[in-house]
Amino acid sequence: MQISRFTPRRFLPDIIDLTDVDQLAPIFDQLSTKLDAISSVADLEAWLADYSEVSAALGESSSLTYIAMTCQTDDEAKEKAYMHLVEVVDPWLKPRQFALMQKLSMCPFFGQLPEFYSIYRRSVATQVKIYREENVARETAIARLTQQYQKISGSMTVQFDGKEQTLARMGRIQEEPDRARREAAWKTVVERRMQDADKLDDIFDQLLVLRNEIAHAAGFSDFRAYTFANYERFDYTPEDCLRFHEAVEHNVVPLVRELQRERKAKLGVDTLRPWDLAVDPDHNPPLHPFEASTELLEKSHQIFSALDSRLGDYYHVLRLQELVDLDNRKGKAPGGYQSTLSEARVPFIFMNAVGVHRDVETMLHEAGHAFHALASREQPIHAYRSAPIEFCEVASMGMELLAAPFLRMFYSDTDAKRAQRDHLEGIIKFFPWMATVDAFQHWIYTHPGHTRDERKACWLSLMDRFGGIEDWSGFEQARASMWHRQLHIFEIPFYYVEYGIAQLGALQLWQAARRDLPATLDNYLKGLSLGGSRPLPELFQTSGLAFDFTDKTIAPLMRNVKDALLELAS
Ligand SMILES: [Zn+2]
Numbered sequence: 001m002q003i004s005r006f007t008p009r010r011f012l013p014d015i016i017d018l019t020d021v022d023q024l025a026p027i028f029d030q031l032s033t034k035l036d037a038i039s040s041v042a043d044l045e046a047w048l049a050d051y052s053e054v055s056a057a058l059g060e061s062s063s064l065t066y067i068a069m070t071c072q073t074d075d076e077a078k079e080k081a082y083m084h085l086v087e088v089v090d091p092w093l094k095p096r097q098f099a100l101m102q103k104l105s106m107c108p109f110f111g112q113l114p115e116f117y118s119i120y121r122r123s124v125a126t127q128v129k130i131y132r133e134e135n136v137a138r139e140t141a142i143a144r145l146t147q148q149y150q151k152i153s154g155s156m157t158v159q160f161d162g163k164e165q166t167l168a169r170m171g172r173i174q175e176e177p178d179r180a181r182r183e184a185a186w187k188t189v190v191e192r193r194m195q196d197a198d199k200l201d202d203i204f205d206q207l208l209v210l211r212n213e214i215a216h217a218a219g220f221s222d223f224r225a226y227t228f229a230n231y232e233r234f235d236y237t238p239e240d241c242l243r244f245h246e247a248v249e250h251n252v253v254p255l256v257r258e259l260q261r262e263r264k265a266k267l268g269v270d271t272l273r274p275w276d277l278a279v280d281p282d283h284n285p286p287l288h289p290f291e292a293s294t295e296l297l298e299k300s301h302q303i304f305s306a307l308d309s310r311l312g313d314y315y316h317v318l319r320l321q322e323l324v325d326l327d328n329r330k331g332k333a334p335g336g337y338q339s340t341l342s343e344a345r346v347p348f349i350f351m352n353a354v355g356v357h358r359d360v361e362t363m364l365h366e367a368g369h370a371f372h373a374l375a376s377r378e379q380p381i382h383a384y385r386s387a388p389i390e391f392c393e394v395a396s397m398g399m400e401l402l403a404a405p406f407l408r409m410f411y412s413d414t415d416a417k418r419a420q421r422d423h424l425e426g427i428i429k430f431f432p433w434m435a436t437v438d439a440f441q442h443w444i445y446t447h448p449g450h451t452r453d454e455r456k457a458c459w460l461s462l463m464d465r466f467g468g469i470e471d472w473s474g475f476e477q478a479r480a481s482m483w484h485r486q487l488h489i490f491e492i493p494f495y496y497v498e499y500g501i502a503q504l505g506a507l508q509l510w511q512a513a514r515r516d517l518p519a520t521l522d523n524y525l526k527g528l529s530l531g532g533s534r535p536l537p538e539l540f541q542t543s544g545l546a547f548d549f550t551d552k553t554i555a556p557l558m559r560n561v562k563d564a565l566l567e568l569a570s
Pocket of ligand 1: 396
C-alpha cells in the first residue's frame, strides 16, 4: 500500500499516535476551547475544517488497523492493536465527540452557516436531539444480548457425512444435484436450528424491552420512530416503506413465483420443496472465471476501461498504489469489503478470491464503492465524503449491473448469459425477502406488548404474502421461526430496507444504460461525486434516478427484468 495525505495537515501535528488517548486528549481540549471562542461564521467554518481533519485522520487510523488485522488474523500484535481501538480508543472518543457536537449545535453561529452545510447541520442536530445519557447502559446491554445471539447462531454445527459441519458448509449441499441428499441435509439443519429456537426468542424478547425503553427515554412514541431519526432517514417515512412492501407484493412476488414454477418444471418434481430452491435447475457445473487473482485484476480493469475511461483511471489508481488484497490465504479474515483511507482519500479493497463467480461479483461490487470514494474525494469536509447507505449501495450494486454486459471478458457467451441471468434472478428474489423482514419489524415495534404467538402469526402471514410456492408441510414450526436466521432483526433493527431502495436505483441505472451507456455513466459519476453533501432524493436525481419505491417505478423495472430474463434464456 502506497498512500500519502490528500492535503497536508493544518491542525494536527504531523507526527502523532492517534491510537494513544494521552496524545489525543490535548487535541480534543484544543478543539473544545476553540469552539468556545468562536465569534463569527468564518471562525466556525475554520473550526469545522479542523474537526474534519481530525475526523479523517482518526478514520484512516482506524481503517488501517482494521485492514491490518483482517489481512493477517493470526498475527497477535495486529489483533491486539485492533482490540485496543475497540476497547480503549473508541469508548474514549465517543463521549468527547458527542460533547463537541452538543457544543457545536449550541454555538450561535451554527444556524448561520451557509447552505452548503445544511445536511451536516441536520445530522448534528438530530444526533444531539436523540442522545440520552441513560440510554448508554441500555445500548451496552443490547450489545451483550446480540453477542449472545451471535454466539448461539455462530456455534451451531451438525453431524453430517460422518463429521461435524458448520451450517455455512451445509448450505453448499443445497446446490448439489442429488435431491435426497439435499433433503437430508436441509432437515438436519432445520432440526438443529429448532433446538435453539426458544433461546433466540428469549433473547429477542429482552431486546424488545430495551429498545422500547430507549425510544421512550429519547422522547419518541415507539422504537420505529426513534430508529428513523437515529438512522437519519429524513427523506422517507415508515408509510413509504409500507407502500414499498405493497409494490413488491404486486410487482415482484408474481414474477418470483413464476420463476419457481419454471424451476419446478425443469427439476421435474411434483412439488417444489424448501430443499429445491438453491440447486441449478439446469445442472450446470459452477462457473470458472479465472485462475489467479492477477487475472481477476486485469480483466476487471479491462471491463472498467471499456465502460468509461474515468473508471479505468480510477482502477489504475487502485492497482498502482496497491490498494487491493485479493488472494485467499491462511490467516486472512473471510469475506470481502471496501474501506476508505480517509486522509489519503483513497479506497482499499479486501477479498478472498478463489476463482469462483462470486469473486467477480464481489470485485465489481466493491469497485463500485471504491469509485464512490474516489469520485467524492474533492468534497471539502470529511462528513461529506461518504453518502447514506441507500445511495452507497447504488454505486456498488449499480456497478455490478453496469458491468454485467461485459462479463464476456471472463466467460464464453453462454456462460456470460447464465451469469447475468442468475444475477437478475437473485436481485428479484431479494425484494420479497426484504419486504418480509422489513414489514415484520414495522409490526413488531408498533405492537409493543405482543405475545410470542402473535409474533409468530404475524411472521407466517408475511410468509404467505411474500413467500414462494414451495411446500413447507411437515416443517411448520421451522417456517414460523425462519426470521431467527436474519441477523439484522437481532443486531441492526430496521436496517435492511436500504438495500431494497438501493437496488431500485441500481436497476434504474441498468435500464438507463441499455438506452444510453455513456450518458448513464456520466450521471452515475456526477451523483457519486456529491458524496453525502446533498439529501438522498437529490443524489438519486443527479444520477438520473427516481427516488421512489412505488408501483410507478417498480412495475416498469420488473417488466424489463422479465424481458431481459427471456432474452438471456434464448
Ligand atoms: Zn456494498
